[in-house]
Amino acid sequence: MEVRNLLEEIAASAVQDVCAEDSASESPRYNTSQECRLDAICYVLNRIPPRYISSGRGYAHLTEELRGDTQLQVDLVRLAHEGLQRVSAVSRAFYGTPSGSVPHGPCFNFPTVKGRVLDGNSFFPLSEITATLRQGGSPAAMFDNRWSNPYTTSEKTRGMYNFWPASVTAEGEGVTRTFDFEILLEGPGFAPVTHFFSLECTSEKAASTMVSMQRDHTLPDLYMFS
DSSP, X not given: OOOEETHHHHHXXXXXXXXXXXXXXXXXXXOOSHHHHHXXXXXXXXXXXXXXXXXXXXXXXXXXXXXXXXXXXXXXXXXXXXXXXXXXXXXXXXXXXXXXXXOOSSEEOOOEEEEEEEETTTOOBOOSOEEEEEETTEEOOBSSTTSOSSEEOOTTTTTEEEEOBOOEEOSSTTOEEEEEEEEEEEETTEEXXXXXXXXXXXXXXXXXXXXXXXXXXXXXXXXXXX
């Protein structure tokens, strides 16, 4: 069963509209780079309650209801301005820096890859473990430089790690291909762990530029022993 938060699309649309209006003005106020837009969308979504749907009929009905909610639309525009103002004022290392080359034309788009590393003796989440997503013996390229590879777990993330592999150019749309990956876990006092897995992808019209909850690939818990 597929469950979606419909407000993801509506919040993204509100931020994009504000960015378009700002970019067209004689005195733009915001940084409207893709990175800033994504952060602003997250800012908006973290301040409004989600609205979930699980069917096509529910999608059509709830979309009409939400788009007709005047107060919600006002709140979304206000939060979009607020979010863009905040992220534009914050100096982030990746703003204005190369974010990777987005391929043109048909692409294989990967899901986000996430997992958790635990102590094999205590079953507690491990911190200070370096997780590397590898492909062909080397660290896999990420969507942009906000996605670290390798990634170091911390107490705050409770042993969780996540990656978003960069899209790969395809020879056409609708082509199915299997990609092989491996997760390498390394940490002081623990024996390294390697986990192999594959992702089957069907090429799409263009590269994905937004994270989708429907594209999560969750790996099994991995255990490390000292």
